[in-house]
Amino acid sequence: MTIQSKSRTAGRCFALLLFAFALLGKLAFAEDRALTIHGFLTQAYAASDGNTIFGIPDEGTTDYRNAALQFRYSATERDSIVLQLSHERLGDSKLNDFQSDVELDWAFIQHSFNDDTWIKVGRVQIPIGIYNEVRDVGTILPFYRPSPNVYGDRSYTSETVDGAVGFRRFFRDSSWPVEVSGYYGGWNFVKDNQITMESARIQDAFGAQIWINTPIEGLRFGIHRSRLSSKDGALTTTSDKTEKSNVWYLSADANFEKAFFRTEFRDQGFSYGYWRGFYAQAGYNLTEKIAVAAQYDLAKIRYDQRPYFFANEEWDRDVALSFRYFFAPNLVTRFETHWDRGKYPSDPIAYLGIDKPLHTFYFILSVSASF
């Protein structure tokens, strides 16, 4: 048995174990719920019409899933310890080489000072935009993954920070409550030069997310700002210097009973250029069980570190449609189609010959469950 097939077997075992837990139903141990267990699983079949994109090959793959198991121990009413293990497969993507079968997704200690203030210390989800903290939770996402152009696809971005996150709610009783989160720490990520991929680390990052709620329930606006520092060229094509990067996110989120509309913009500046991503998505619940959604996703890059790398172009443009059927709020099947024009193919060898954007059609059929 090869290492890769062992890896897949272990991953499938984890997913099956998780599914068994889900079938068992409620796992909240004991009525006092000192220890609770929750989890989610999304299993997909995906295929493209030719180019391999986000690990999806033209012959199709079922090696496409994510799953997590979460343990929460409430030591006191104000203090909790939370740990989440995850498993993810991305088809033929080289990103698979950078993650083990079962990973520590996050683990933190949370202390609440009062109803409106808390702090988490450890490996904690970074509060960025609408989706960063729930990137993989298939039962609540309109598409398999949030916009890759805004949230990244495991490369250059991170769901978690090794450090601390604080939260404070202001003006709770007004019609305009404001929620502010701040974080500090570092994280590992995959540096993808399109030709090679390697592990790198953000050493020193801090940022804040502000959400302004409105008198229209379900409508809110967000802004995120962070500053990242890295050594050894983690954010550059070469490995010769310390680099700083400034990141902005702007978000508008309208989430109502029958419909939603969301749009976000990301601007990440480097000393050699910038990355700008944007998406808009809208969805409508035709019935309580059937929902449809559409998404327009765009990225532009300007990066000038000649002779190593130069780009000044539209990097990606993707139009997607999804159809979801909810057997229950926590059990959903989803079919989505994407028409992509860009430079995302995840086979670096193929990329070497690309000077024009590739046109790729792909679809993902998935089932998601959570408990």
Next chain:
Amino acid sequence: MHTRLILTVLLLLTVNGFAESPTVSIRPPVKVIVAAGNDTTQLSRKQVSDIFLKKTLRWKNAMSIVPFDLKYDDPARELFSKFIHGRSPSFIKKYWQQQIFSGYNLPPLEKDRKEIAQAVAAEPGAVGYVPAEMDLPANVKEIEVRE
């Protein structure tokens, strides 16, 4: 002209935004209940919603709030959810999935309608709800819900 219109809309939104909420007593389609010894006699609809979404964790006297929900398929839960949160139970369920998997909080414990009054009576800080037609035991009391 456009500037005036925008300013007027902003002004209206602001006035609406910071206006005092009216305190008109309303008749909810369910009975919101607490333990008989709980000092609380009334809550606004928004306060009840915040309690069941765990945005408010303590009573005014600093005692911890322990909310109990009815089972997902109980018809009274739909009445409660639409009246208190203005959302369906499935919408609230998705809210809790987001809360759980972003590591924030856990949903209230669920009880069936026969158990819930007993559970509320047994916990000094508990709050729950029962169908409007249900008779209450002596060790719990209904609280008034105001607009």
